[in-house]
Amino acid sequence: MRGLVLGGVMAARGFAALLITLVGLLLVTFVVGRVMPIDPVVAAVGDKASAETYAKAREALGLDQPVWIQFGRYIGGVARGDLGQSSLSNRPVSEDIARVFPATVELSTLGILVGIILGVPLGVFAAHRRNRWPDQIIRSVSLLGYSTPVFWLGLIGLLIFYAQLGWSGGPGRIDTAYRYSVEEWSGLMLVDTLYSGDWDAFRSALSHIALPALLLGYFSLAYIARMTRGFMIEELSKEYVTTARLKGASEADVLWRHALPNVLVPVITVIALAYAQLLEGTVLTETVFAWPGLGLYITNSLFSADMPAVLGGTLVVGVCFVLLNKISEILYPILDPRTRSR
Amino acid sequence: MKPMRLMLAASALALTMSAVSVEAKSPPNVLVVAKNIDDIVSLDPGQAYEFTSGEIVANIYDRLVEYDPLNIDKIAPGLAESWTVSEDGRTFTFKLRQGAKFASGNPVRPEDVVFSLRRVVTLNKAPAFILTQFGWKPDNVEQMIKKASDTEVTLTIPETFAPSFVLNALAARPGSIVDEKEATKNAKDNDLGNAWLSRNSAGSGPFKLRVWRPGEAVVLDANKDAVKGAPKMNQVVLSHVAEPSTQRLMIESGDADIARNLGPDQIAAVKDKPGIKVETYPQAALHFFSLNLKHDKLKNPAIWEATKYLIDYDGIANTLLKGQMKVHQTFWPEGFPGAVNENPYKLDVAKAKDILAKANVPSGLTIDVDMISSPPFTDIGQSIQATMGQAGIKVNLIPGTSAQVITKYRARQHEGMLLYWAPDFMDPHSNAKAFAYNVDNADTAPQSTTTWRNSWLIPELSARTKAALVERDPTKRLDMYRDLQREVLKQSPWSMTFQAQAQVALRDEVKGFIHGPTNDLVVYRNVTKN
Structure with missing residues (x-):
């Protein structure tokens, strides 16, 4: 019973911390939006609107009120599940986000999967062959992934694999022939095309997502492999590893069964951070691949001072960060018994 | 070694993903337009x-x-x-x-x-x-x-x-x-x-809206009962592609039939490619460099005149913008009834220096110039900065987003401005009101006109603009606008510089596309793809 009460208190504390984090995030974003030298009314009604139209739009956007009232009203709306109306798309922000976020989730998830599946083993392998040629190659590839502008790499990828070789689909999420012929169910193009049973459409969607997902996967891989290598090098220098080797454990066992499980906690943190960054939306990748995702949505909204849209997007990003952190925290004790609380 | 096997499997998956080849062609009855x-x-x-x-x-x-x-x-x-x-x-x-x-x-x-x-x-x-x-x-x-x-x-x-x-x-x-x-x-x-x-x-x-998904696409379906006959294509898809380089790849691959926002470099790259043609359409949008007379240091008309000689019109149009604009110095665009196609100003640093010297303009004039931080404004801005510098005028370029620059312009907080103007309707009054009318310069009477925003008060020219507006004889009316254009060309605190030209890349098989001088005159109903 006492444990249950304690659990409840902990959960309430966690929830309160989450609320404070999100309100703080919104407050900072709101203030930044208000001090930006951009007039949101102009963005909404155009440059040549009459003074009367301008005043009407200003009032409709609630900008004639003091900033703290505007913020209070916004928070009140959020509490009721209303994220407001985007002045740029002229639609409810929640509807906009429901449209762009699945595109980002789909791309990010595939990207991070590629990053994890390739990045972790490469990091382990590089640590094992420290300062030898496989390590040098993996480090160079990681460095390249970390330092090459995504914009450039995306265009080169499109040029080679789409325009020259025709191996991948082009920009956008699916070929024009299938666009809007597949019923939207989840907003995830791969899932929706599969669900509808249209294999040609699925093939088209897969061909479109392959290149940007691999590109994002490469960037995640670069980060994950580099960090995993670092953690593993430290772990491999520990005495228990030497003991295991002396006891005749195979190198594979030493690496994968002894050392790797001990670095999984920091590796999970790194993966969570990399995934959160991808979920934030990768503006340049989305621009090059004409991918209608969250990053592009927030950026375009910010340039037009469309604050309900920016705040809505920020809220989603904030929730993603918090949730991923929570998931990591839940995973720690499962992966490493030493972190279990007594 | 399970993880290694997993890694190999992942690599295989990655290769499979990238090898799902799809024929890059837009469907035959659908016109795909790559556009921002x-x-x-x-x-x-x-x-x-x-x-x-x-x-x-x-x-x-x-x-x-x-x-x-x-x-x-x-x-x-x-x-x-x-x-x-x-x-x-x-x-x-x-x-x-x-x-x-x-x-x-x-x-x-x-x-x-x-x-x-x-x-x-x-x-x-x-x-x-x-x-x-x-x-x-x-x-x-x-x-x-x-x-x-x-x-x-x-x-x-x-x-x-x-x-x-x-x-x-x-x-x-x-x-x-x-x-x-x-x-x-x-x-x-x-x-x-x-x-x-x-x-x-x-x-x-000719079309009805099937769907508009912001930042993604607009899909138009043919209206078979259209008043002027059914369009030839079943569907027009305006596909949102913000990046010009991506538009270029799409038109080269045949995924797009028309690419609408290619820059000079992309146009140069595709114009000789087999299967692609590039068409140039004069547009109504006019670019200008203006001075805000709210600042005392810019009130001397000699400065306005000198700056008109400190822009390398031909160099910018031919070398930097490569056909995306042509020189045009009056306020009503070429091709429209009543337009005056006279471009008397050329880059002449010596003459500009002479004008400044004769008017005793003190040396060391500095002008902060706001501009949108993307081509062609950045290209034009850098050129103007260099040529003004030759006559001792220091130009500080202040780049910003479109909304940022317009916000400042509306509030008349700029010194110099590099911007453009497009008429709202195709009557000379649309531009005459913007460039030759301002009877109240007060901050409390804001107007969206170029005259008010640059604080140029012109009661006499305004009276003539009003007279042209009510003139019922069409020939006489157009003559009145021609006179106004010539006056503004000489007197104004701005240099009208260029008229935009839309350079559009089309697949060879696309016929019947019409791109008039304004977006209201972009016509898809006659397009065929045979």
Whole structure:
């Protein structure tokens, strides 16, 4: 019973911390939006609107009120599940986000999967062959992934694999022939095309997502492999590893069964951070691949001072960060018994 | 070694993903246009005010009177088959074309015309001023816009204007005729169907809106019952592609039939490629470099004149912009009735120095120039910075986003400005009001005109602009605008520099695409792909 009460208190504390984090995030974003030298009314009604139209739009956007009232009203709306109306798309922000976020989730998830599946083993392998040629190659590839502008790499990828070789689909999420012929169910193009049973459409969607997902996967891989290598090098220098080797454990066992499980906690943190960054939306990748995702949505909204849209997007990003952190925290004790609380 | 096997499997998956080859061709009955469409705010003709929405509205809705995009000298019948103007020039009677239908199947009635024009005034959104400048207001539209008979409507104008001005304004976007029954059926909270029409359509034009997904695409389906005949293509897809390099790859691969936003480099790269042609269409948008007279240091007319000689017009147009603009120095664009195509100013540093010296302009003049931080503004800005520097004028370039620059410009907080202007309707008054009219320079009387925003008070020129607006003799009227253009060219505190030219890449098989001088005149209905 006492444990249950304690659990409840902990959960309430966690929830309160989450609320404070999100309100703080919104407050900072709101203030930044208000001090930006951009007039949101102009963005909404155009440059040549009459003074009367301008005043009407200003009032409709609630900008004639003091900033703290505007913020209070916004928070009140959020509490009721209303994220407001985007002045740029002229639609409810929640509807906009429901449209762009699945595109980002789909791309990010595939990207991070590629990053994890390739990045972790490469990091382990590089640590094992420290300062030898496989390590040098993996480090160079990681460095390249970390330092090459995504914009450039995306265009080169499109040029080679789409325009020259025709191996991948082009920009956008699916070929024009299938666009809007597949019923939207989840907003995830791969899932929706599969669900509808249209294999040609699925093939088209897969061909479109392959290149940007691999590109994002490469960037995640670069980060994950580099960090995993670092953690593993430290772990491999520990005495228990030497003991295991002396006891005749195979190198594979030493690496994968002894050392790797001990670095999984920091590796999970790194993966969570990399995934959160991808979920934030990768503006340049989305621009090059004409991918209608969250990053592009927030950026375009910010340039037009469309604050309900920016705040809505920020809220989603904030929730993603918090949730991923929570998931990591839940995973720690499962992966490493030493972190279990007594 | 399971993880290694997993890694190999992942690599195989990655390769498979990238090897799912799809034939890159747009479908035969669908026209795919790669374009940056993120400027769209609404597709309601009573609200649409951006470049892309203008183009879409023009392909969805008909107007009482229209322009032939290939011959913009004359106004042509649209939904009105004929019209008459009363003796006093204040009552216009339009006889509607018989048998015209909306895409919904509803007939086009005088009630629809009355509803459409009244709702623009009542909604009072961004483009409403094009109609309210007649003197129409929410409280007088019921008297001003009326059904005259089962086939006729009468429009009354409280003041007398040149009839050509009224017709030119009615041929603009807010003159689009909406299906009253559909709009009313879908109205909410007395919004006259505004929210619904923002993302649905109710017109009689060659296309109807299938879907608009912001930042993704606009899909138009053919309207087989269109007044001027069904379009040749079943569908037009405006696919949102913001990056010009990506547009280039799409047109090269055949995924796009038309690429609309290629820069000079992309145009140079595709123009000789087999299967692709590049067409150039003069546009109505004019670029200028202006000085804000709110600053005492810029009030000397010698500075205005000298700066006109400190721009390398030909060098910028030919070398930097490579055909995306042509030199044009008067306020009404070439190709429009009444335009003056005289470009007397050339880069002449010695002459500029002489003008400054004779007027005793102190050396060391510094001008902060705001501009949008993307080409062509950055290219033009850097060139101007260099040539002004040769005459001792130091230009500090202040780049910003479009909304940021316009915000500053509206508040008259700039010193110098590099920007452009596009007419709202195809009548010389649209630009004359912007460049040759300002009778109240007060901060409390803000106007969206170039004159007010640069604090250039011109009572005499304004009187002449007003006189041209009411002149009923069309030939004399155009002559009045020609005189105004010449005066402004000489006197103004700005240098009109370039007229935009749209360079569009099309697949060879695309025929019949018309790109008139404004987005209202981009026509898809005749396009074929054979």
